Amino acid sequence: MEAKVRSFNNLSRPETLPSRPGGLTNHWVFGVCHVDLVSPADRVLAVNPQSGFVIQAGPAQIFSLPTTIERAKATIPSLLDAFVNLSESTLAELPIPSFAPRTWSTLDPDMAQAIEHALKSHDVKPALCKVGVCTDEERNILEAARESCISRWAQEVGDIEPERDAVGLGDWTRCHGCRKSRECFFRPLHKCGECEAAWYHSGECQRKHLEHHKPMCVAPYDASTLDAQAYYSMKAPLNPLAVALMTALRLGKSPYGSGTTLALHRLIRTGQDTPANMQALFGPNFWCEESLKKQHEIVRLEYLLDPPPGSPWHVLHRFVDDPSIVRSPRPATETEQKKVDEAREMQALIRERLGPRIHPTPEDKQAILETFGPDRPAKEAIYALASSTMNQGWQTPN
Template sequence: MEDKVREFNALFRPRPAPADLANHWVFGVCHVDLNPPGDLVMAVHPGSSSVRQGGPTEILSLATGPEKAEAIIACLLDAFIKGSEHPMGRQPTDPPPLAPWTWSTLDPEIAVAVQDGLKKHGIHRELCEVGVCSAEERDLLETARAKIFDLVLQSLAPRLPANVLPGDSTRCHGCGMSRECFFQPLKQCARCNKASYHSRDCQKKHWQHHKPTCLGRASVPDVDAHTYYNTNAPADPAAQALMRSLRLESHPARSGLALPLRRLVITGQDTPEIMRLLFGPQWEKQMKKDHQETRMECLLDPPPGSPSHVMNAYFDDSPMVRSLRPATKAEEQRVEEVRELQTLIRRRVGAGKSPSGSDMQAILSTFGADWVRRIPAYTMAVNTMDQGVPATGHRT
């Protein structure tokens, strides 16, 4: 590793990349179903769509974050030292290798682990700060992955399963590759919710094979999320186990959706797959807004004395250990907006006091014509800040 670090640190590292484009790169890890299988580290330059790749090697199956980070760093340095996106290696016409000025990745936990590893190995100080990429940058990574897979994987003839069983969400039902091969989550067939695909093109190619199964399920009536949770989920062993882990089976409020939704969010288990397991295939259509609001409230972590804290203590008398999924960029911006409004409210009425209707009008009027848009954020700010509201005691 010392030789790689020395060679990487010696690379030309312009602040603007060639053609005056920002020298920022986005990297991620994807699986390749070769024989034997392995994992690739891919980096893409958003401005020019240039690609660098390192591997394949073992990364995703490693047990700890530091182990994964060490393997990622080795591949990442190799990718820039080689300086070529051509599958057959560096070509005479390729530009000279260069190092990035800044970079980011998909997973916040991996970003932290890679940061620590880069510092340990003595990489350029600025590159020891690894950001988290945007949704648009994730799309660019997926486009780059498709390009590399088309060039490399087809020629290597990966061994993929001929058929994927209905309901298996671990593989694309069209090409058979595992979900770890892609930088975007697999998307379900909207008609039957039993087949998953990595792209619309792959779904179209697979339609003739999937059509009999899909149309056979099309006549099954939709079940609303509340009915599914109270009728279908209790008959599913996996959903039963999840309910037990969330301590829902004997709770007096267990038949409603608010309590299980809150406990899923608090424990970081509010992923699409788990939400579908508990609330059925229609969950997003029926619960998207409630899910967003519950996540926001939990991210804000209302203090004692706030209406939300008092209500939650009364409603949920068996709180779970907090392990929320990291906030998205949009959620971070909304949290910041709510915190700013809370600061304005405290400046006007003082700490631990409730704002009146005239206070609300005075505060929102400072935003001019934009005040109407801020009403939901203001309501969230008031409900999640200490107003000296007394606790009401637990349920009986």
Template structure:
């Protein structure tokens, strides 16, 4: 622990991150569905929803709160010491940094961690562990849920190896790169215990090839390290380039972010639209703002037409915000009740001069999806009862009922659960 504390104390501690967001973190502990069981420490930046994970260890089963705190502290400090890129492969990734402020989801555990940090000799300013707000707690839960939905179908972060379907040699490098980028971005959390997903395009009765084991530490070495610099066939080891090639939508998202923060307000039409949404524009808004609030207020007020989406987010808005726009419309059209996660989340982006609710009517396709969500909500109620939060095991039981194509219902399940009363 002494070396860990020394390394942590030596980290820089910016007030604002390199993306101009507050360097504030919320952390908590969650039990994993792995076998053997264990617990993860999670830390999320509420503004960006960027998630760090550490574990697996037995934490929640410790007999005293001080023992739980001790187990958490080691993982928590190590997560920040390692940072975004533990292997140091990408030159343009910001080096690890310590939080400016952090809060604990569990007040009792937070107090014990604060005491433990002081005993271990952590810097005085980092020994202050604040209390988690209801909004922060929701964001932590939401980040974990989305994290599971993205990566949890068959992987297992408890093992140091990933299982992926066998692919042709030419495809392997791209697959390796994509997996490594995902690991660097958000770590790995598994959604274990569900039926194995058939390979895409597999025919009934045709034996499937066994999965190929790929060591995650070697995942992109074939493409991002074997070739010499300057080789016309080489793949860049610059993380933004890798991200751009693996996930083209990120490039458009960055362009939309720049357009909204630097261009949209320069026209009278843009200023009028931003003002109608109860938002500020420079110079009144002195720091950059993410796109979530503007997009959702646009949907809530019924102004989410192609022309106005283009005005706020630029000509490529469909590439950057198309899926987010669809998701925002569904969530708002479902009209989440008080006490649901989505209702709490909605309050976070619609407080302070937010527009009145007046969304455009659902299209036929949206109405069909709403029906699917309502059906899923009924399944959840039958399983856990009205007004109660479904557990991970409840989710597994419900999704297992769909058989091998359960992955097709994952997004519907998450939307259904988020828009139901859960006593929040």
């Protein structure tokens, strides 16, 4: 990296583009795009808005990094390469010697600031560390350059675009027409004005997809009429708080297809199952749904009992838990603690009945519950909770 920076610092910084008539300003707009061909990777593209002259560098892995600072650091090597090796990185047949930009800008203020810091940390000349934010017109020019580059790359290597899964309504991370990730484009995806649940990278792509989308396209639903699952799929992706929760809970880029069960488990596991968060994900009437309310109550008790390895719920939790997410459920309420204590007492009765055995049979269940006489119906749920959260020798899948 030191040699790369040294080479970049030694480049000339002319006011205008060399070998170009008319004194075109030596200003560049750059960005990172995901090239979603057979061998997907990220590339850095830079364009001179006045001439349309394009340079590029890559491939690299940038978007897979979790923070803007890390993505900025990963962008720097390719960005410098594009200018240091200009004769190799050019996408136009022009014999222009390498030179540094006089000024440059990128798409996002946060990314611009992060790249400035990264350039300074590598001792790039101060004059070259200032990164601006491009205009909407410059963004459109960069997007046009990207489309041209994609076509050229595909033709040069004989590459074809891979088959992509259909995009579900509510998924704001991919274009619903071409099905490409939003990271493939320099312009933000725009949503369908009718249903507000489908996103497109261009008007042309939206028009091509209209025949397929039209049967599913309906005006935005009144949130008060949606059940929890419908709200989670249709409305939550439009709510910034819900989107932030989905990201933090690693629910995937879209909730489509994952259902409310996964989200509910992750909320409870992390102690974020507050009324505000539940409403953000499941809608304003989530507590009116008895099934969701009951599921929340049971899952809360399961996490408070902390099922050990070998218990049915320890095995089942493996399918919805993410080990990278810290387990920190909210403390039990007074009512919940009474039920937890009842479950612990029931577990003691089960162990006493089983002796050296660890797997209770239906006969064991009947014998234990009969000891409660008229209270048996009320103890059925406690028995189910107690037995499912104790070691029965169940094997955890790899």
